[in-house]
Amino acid sequence: MRRVKRNERVRVSLTLNGRKLAAEAEPRTLLCDFLRHGLGATGTHVGCEHGVCGACTVLIDGVATRSCLTLAVQAEGCEVRTVESLAAPDGTLNPLQQAFADNHALQCGFCTPGILMSFTDYLSRNPQASEAEIRDVLTGHLCRCTGYAGIVAAVKDVTKSSP
């Protein structure tokens, strides 16, 4: 049984993008803040902080999750993947990211990390998703720049080239 008192700061360790890392957190520390302030991984953006906008979406044990609705202590021992894991070490974009660039699927880019992580999970389960399925997954995100058409086109590009 894991028990942490309200004002206690404890060491929380997890695997972030393949590396075992740890930092201090209180029970109430949200995973999104833990990633950004505790571990310095600022690729994950914090928007509404109540699960509506989707900007903070990350993968926890392979599953797309709102990191603002997850406590850091809940992710203890888990595999967390964020947008930083997508491009190659030399900066080469992965196919999903490249499709976003090609299709004007982002403008300010605030919502993009969350959307990329949602589709990283979804396309791994359903590589040939239909446009209706893509739009359904996209309802879990808010983008105020693009009008979504570019995002749908980008994801369709990836599904088309999937075997």
Next chain:
Amino acid sequence: MKPRPFDYIRPDTIEEAVALLAEYGDGARILAGGQSLVPMLNLRIVEAEALIDVSRIAALDVIGEVSDKELGNRIEIGAAVTQNKLMAWPRLAEKLPLVAAALPHVGHFQTRNKGTVCGSIAHADPSSELPLTLALLGGEVVLKSQRGERVLAANEFQKDMLTTSRAADELIAAVRFPVTNGAGVAFREVARRHGDFAIVAVAAVAENKNAVRLGVGGMAGKPVVRQIAAKESSDAIAETIASWADELEGYEDLHASAAMRRDLLRNLAPLAVEEAIRCAA
């Protein structure tokens, strides 16, 4: 916003979880998926002395079939089972077609990954899909505490808007949905955007061509269920539903007036009844 401080406890067993509930009483909140609770904590609508995280208790992450001579077979879903896990359960469409029809309307893909079936029923939002399907199918809620176990029918469990019969020391260990082999089902709702809370949701089950049960969410403090005589003409069914809408009145909130709710019910419910009968035929 950020939540106020609370203790965090992650028990490994159901016994530990109910012991913690007995210890903290009213001040404790059960955390499973956190998709309703954590937003309320972040917005400081809800306060908790302690969160008891049951999401890693393996005994609660189970979907199983329970046979009962009196009540018929039921599908029992444990407190740690997420909505997407149930959606991906291979026998869902065969055993619980109404739940299969309702689940895509519950939140979004991303929130269903964490949000649990029991959590949604525990939260007891009046327009929420899973409490509606549980009420319509005549399901049950299994409550465990150090005092023992009790099983409540859905309509005894959910009392009113966000209010249930759960005692402070009780854990919602599971919910049970009756199996509806071969029944015709339909689910419809209207929401501002797909995945938002429904303004009005309707569900229908046709056991045969003559008996249709209709359930409505978003018209009262909890789901309401009514038997419709399906033998009647579609005009007569529409009239029955219209007078039911007037009787229920509905309520006003940020999203819709009571008059709009009545109108949605008058328009959605006949479609659901018709669809359920067609499926049963």
